[in-house]
Amino acid sequence: MPRRRFGDEPLDHPKWTYREPPSCHIDINVRSPTMSDESWSPPAVLLAVDLVILTLRDSRLSVLLVERGIEPHQGDPALPGGFLQHSCEDLRAAAIRELSEESALDASRLHLEQLGTYGTPDRDPRGRVVSVAYLVIAPALPEPIAGTDAADASWAPAEEILSGARRLAFDHEEIVTDGVERARNKLEHSPLATAFCDRTFTISQLQQVYEAVWGVELDPRNFYRKVQAVPGFIVSAGTERRSTRGRPARLFRAGSRTTLHPPLVRPDPPNPEEEER
Amino acid sequence: MPRRRFGDEPLDHPKWTYREPPSCHIDINVRSPTMSDESWSPPAVLLAVDLVILTLRDSRLSVLLVERGIEPHQGDPALPGGFLQHSCEDLRAAAIRELSEESALDASRLHLEQLGTYGTPDRDPRGRVVSVAYLVIAPALPEPIAGTDAADASWAPAEEILSGARRLAFDHEEIVTDGVERARNKLEHSPLATAFCDRTFTISQLQQVYEAVWGVELDPRNFYRKVQAVPGFIVSAGTERRSTRGRPARLFRAGSRTTLHPPLVRPDPPNPEEEER
DNA sequence: TGAATAGTGTCTATCAGACAATATCAA
């Protein structure tokens, strides 16, 4: 089999032959080939993994971007990610691998969950590439993302991407939008906010997470009691204290609950025109 | 290229050569090949689409299952689904196609959303098959699922699958569990419950949805006002009425809101031992 | 008329949000 550079020209990856070359429009009424059609076999696709890595930088929700080194979209900002390494690599393992390669982050301490799969046929000009996106939540880190393959990784405020002020390669803007939306929702019913914090944190640090991700302002006094009223959300972490200017605050760490009861309801939802009857 | 029957023996679908044959264990510390490694190209995988179709039958949350006609797991119950038809078929379109093929349901009237992607390397003995699962919500239908390819489709109570009383092929039990969990959660914050109902419905029918999916009993009087207090959730559908035995009920249809404010909070969460501090 | 279901009224314990007041640190 001849060697070829990947990324230079469109892929012709289907190794199976069709009875008729498929015309690439979508017709839901067409009957699919069945297993008894001797000449048909399922088409293969390329599988990629992309990462939406969220963190708080300077009290703003931020996303890790890398500059693409090759075509297509060379030079454009994009999500970190890449193809499966070999055909039997687990999806989550591939996400963890990309995380350590492209961002030098230690996956074992981070929140990582599957976000969604993006498979629009024309999303990658090289051919049929289906991407499984993962959402990663990281605590604020020392400024530079050290020792990465893609040395040109950088944090971008999520708002710049959501507003369209910064354009990303492929369909990565949509993926970021979905990732931020997922994070905003999970803040209400899961302890996800603690994943933005260090192992121990103060209640006001936790509040900053909610304020940055939701884009709202919360009353510190009500927030203080509200989070403590949720059983298993946060637990006291000894008597140590952390101080900047004012009175030192108690330290807490994440509890063991995975769902919050009662939930922390997001205030002031865009509740527009009353349209009920 | 020789023709071969699909499903008879393991696939050797990777068309690219590796520098070293991959050993199929997961090592997150291994460096992946980079684009500058001339001899490496991304591996291809087979992509399938599986459907978790939920409905209410006899006031019970039920899942549509089909009996597998071929190996592996021949004769076992499984989720409806199948491979992409051709390499440029859109994922959602493939889900809609499977829906009409395997269940004869009209996708244009149903709720359909992506659920998750399942890609454990050994989940399919035929080779590397990655499956994108979709969640479908259907209103109660006339008994038989007519005119299907897999004529042996049938509804199974979700509880039988969640409890392990009924085993499914592949990792489909896990997929069903995730689908039911997704539905249970979305009932709180989205109008998903209306997708279980006909175009018009009574409030007590809507209540039955909540009771069946959540597995709880609700007070009809409080439920009655609660749902109407959510702006845009349900809107009155004229003055028509529907009656069985007692007083006829007003009819409603789904409103235009996609999120519910305030949410309908699920009662009595398994709130176990108090573990706070 | 009685059974059954739909819909309304009302009470109460609890909660969310507003905000005053106090505590404890650094400079």
Add this chain to the structure above:
DNA sequence: TTGATATTGTCTGATAGACACTATTCA
């Protein structure tokens, strides 16, 4: 001492759940 942040207290209007009661149909 002052400024800043943390923590506690208290008040008030809204709400969730319990449940009595009325309304409207069919058998």
